[in-house]
Amino acid sequence: MTETKVIVIGGGHAGAEAAAASARLGVPTVLITQKKETIGEMSCNPAIGGLGKGHLVREIDALDGLMAKAADASGIQFRVLNRSKGPAVRGPRIQADRDLYKEAVQQTLFQQDNLSIMEATVEDVVCEKTGVVTGVVLSSGEKVACSALVLTTGTFLRGVIHLGESKTPAGRIGDEPSIGLALTLEKFGFALSRLKTGTPPRLDGKTIAWGSLLEQNGDCPPEPLSYLTDEIQNEQRSCFITNTNETTHAIITKNLNKSPIYSGQIEGVGPRYCPSIEDKVVRFADKNKHQIFLEPEGLNTDTVYPNGISTSLPADVQEHLVRSIAGLENVRIIRPGYAIEYDHVDARELKHTLETKKMAGFFMAGQITGTTGYEEAAGQGLIAGINAGLVALAKEPNFIIDRAEGYLGVMIDDLVTKEIKEPYRMFTSRAEYRLQLRADNADIRLTEKGVRIGCVSEYRKGRFEKKRSNIEKAEDTLKMLKLSPSALSKLGIAVNQDGIKRSAHELLGHRDIGKERLLEIWPEVGQIPQQYLELCRNNSMYESYVRRQEADIEAYRKDENLVFPKGMDFCSVGGLSNEARQALETVKPQTLGQAARIPGITPAAAIILLRHVRAQGRRRRHLQGSG
Amino acid sequence: MSQNFEDTILALATGSLHAATALIRISGNAASTTANILGFKLQKQRLASVAILKDGERKLDEALVIFFKGPRSYTGEDVMELHVHGGRAVIEAVINTLQKQGGFRIAEPGEFTKRAVLNGKMDLTKAEGINDLIQAETEAQRVQSFAQVDGALSEIAFGWREKAIKIAAHVEAYIDFPDEEIPESTLTSLGDEMSVLIRDIEKGLNDGRRGEILREGFRVAVIGPPNAGKSTLVNWLSKRPVSIISEQPGTTRDVLEASLDLGGYPVIIADTAGLRASTDPIENEGIKRAQEWAKTANSRLILLEPSTEAGFLERLKPNPERDLVVLNKIDLLPRDLKKEETLAISLKDEIGLDKLLNGLKKIVSKRMVGKEPPVITRTRHREALQSCLNSIKSAKTALLLGEEPEIVAEELRASTKSLGRVVGAVDVEDLLDVVFGDFCIGK
């Protein structure tokens, strides 16, 4: 075998993307996992995508990652969320067959050129005194050398599972916690914090009274997640909806003292957007029901995932409470729900490339950085994998997506500049340039960037270029067709009588003018394929807002280009408050823009930093000039 | 003006020399080294003590010294206060001794407060208030500036900020949690909340600009025909010879401003060129300037004299709400010819001057006394709030037209951004806090 250049530890969603991305760059890559068969496993709910998350999946796909394709290969229900709202906030989501998903990921990885898989436990990371990673030590004592390393080991750090009053140290149920690596991170002095998350019990579908429940179908025809998928082949399944009721709430209230969250047994902070059913009942006592989605886990399994009742109450209480719910009166619990507490590395230890600031060549991605969700993990894995690959190729690791380019950029920038108080999950509200970061234009935004760095296959590149030129053609056509306001008003279309001609492209984005109306006026519009017309419409719809944001984006990028000198000592900058200094010392921002986004950095403090950087630049030039 | 924040700054903080005591304030990293330089022992912080200040062996003064360790100080930095005797020589000796050391420099005007803002010790609106408080010359100005230091604007704008965040957060929740039983009615009820906020901000903005006028002064233009006695009037009101007085018509050419305190309100009164048709280009330029100043003035004092032709006043279209028409030189008239409705005075014989003053006061207070005290004292605030208001209105329109929620959200984002220029930026976390507090969301 050729010399290993990149090692990826962990075979979850982050690890899979990282390994595949590094290998796509042509770098000899090894993925080390404890169990080969668990690669690509969906450990939580059997769904991919959603709002914000669907955007992430499309962006991963635009850079030729695995997730969207695996989702299309395993999806048993496809639904675009927010269809009634505008295209910028629509998010594609699927229910996956767990086995098919895992199979799809494994198949891709096993066939990937430049990638080999190794079953082993990593005990330690080897590192030169100068702070450069050189390899890993396996539990067998064997050393494997590398030029870059991506750590994607999820929630293994001091993981504790809570089920009622019982506590079990573990990664996930059935996984061994890795002690060696935990010590390694401690040795390197990475800052850690504690978080908590939970899962619901898994139910036996054979024991559910389906007939009494509200059925939720997927979209027909299903809209694929990957830009490369033309059609979905799998048989489709429905989800079902039920609700908790006052009896359920009474059971929970009565047993609260047995819940580790309320007994004080759990110290970690749980996510507010994914509260346990205990939390919901306590915090929203006035609500007399909470919705539950019964999601199928696959085509050939009876296991059902009841989305909405994550809990860590004791197993017997869990049974009691689920059986109080309509349709679940006789349900059998296959595995009880539980809460897990774990340490994560403070992502402010990382750069925007996801390389650690302390150790060159050492990257981290996935839940270990404090995020939750497959999509968030996969997205980081992809970026870390590409940058690790660049290190191995002896190039500058500088593959960064900025906040105006994609949700991937929003996520990573948030992670590395802000303190996390709960597991980080994507929301569309986190993206200030939301109107231009749509799930339907991720390829337009990112694929070319991927092609330039070398992580996109020839096949995708070809398809993408064809699509882009088709859209351009369609937009040109639509922009050439023009009519004056008076001509339009004769046709019954009311616009401002300002004498300025309106193009078909402009009119297409108007909410009151349908495609049909446009076709009546200009029959040639009919020659534009439906899918491109739709994209043009979405572009046109937000055009005025996008233009308005251009100045903001320009200012943002300008600040992003003001780079602090390497190893800048923020304590030496006079005039900053102690709070600001502390925040800057923790995050060690690399640019003025990043500094300005750190909570606690006021615009005034940013001005001081700007002055400081400018003054230093002048001083340096002066010294160079005289010396 | 370039200010280096690494320097330690010092300045005389008290006013006139020859006072009994003077305060020298020193702020910055080197403030604590002052003790060493001036040869006294640093006592416990925030505790006053008496020390002999020395330059080497040379005794300079006996002073009261207090040290404040940052961030618990006015500027947020280390601050040393030296209360010395108020003589010029004493103050110079102490300041020179410090400056000799290097690293100390004399503060720019307002620099202490500026550092306090930069260090997060106070927000910008309060700092502006402090500046105004220092500049305040009349009682009403003092009251207003103190209200701002006390957080009047911050408080009200924070209230608006909270409302705006809540509205924006509800739209965001509706967008980001589709399956979570957030009904569309969440949005419809927001229309009313937007209306309330719009009304509140409009009310705040609709204060007749009293705050700015109070800060900058109520502007009264004295206009009238040549020789009416305008300059005589301005000189009398301001109690100093602002303008040249002569019996030659067309004496005054430039606009000459004088400030006075009228019942606690600051008034800027302007003497102007007499209005008449002239062929002299310089006089015509003066008349143009007079008219321009009068156009932006808060009030016009139209001064006539007995020989003024009848059409003159008509052409100026006086507005009884804001203008004051005064007839001067009544000493030249027989008693019975005095018209009752116009204010009649004689500057020469000092007749009717009390009535004139009262008339002016009435005009000023009509404008300045409102039901609620004004909180906006600066154009900067007004512009930010106005643009915030416009964005909320656009958001409401978008909402009522049934446009997509992300468009409504975009307008709201713009509105909180504008508000942020007055009371600090709104972050996504602020929105998420409301989202998770108000809705039971998540699986």
Ligand SMILES: Nc1nc2c(ncn2[C@@H]2O[C@H](COP(=O)(O)OP(=O)(O)OP(=O)(O)O)[C@@H](O)[C@H]2O)c(=O)[nH]1
């Ligand atoms: N009899 C009389 N003369 C007055 C009175 N007030 C002012 N005057 C005189 O009127 C003359 C003109 O006064 P100014 O104050 O210079 O008049 P003005 O309106 O400023 O004139 P211009 O600057 O030329 O427009 C001077 O000689 C004053 O002394 C008054 O009440 N009675």
Ligand SMILES: [Mg+2]
């Ligand atoms: Mg005059």
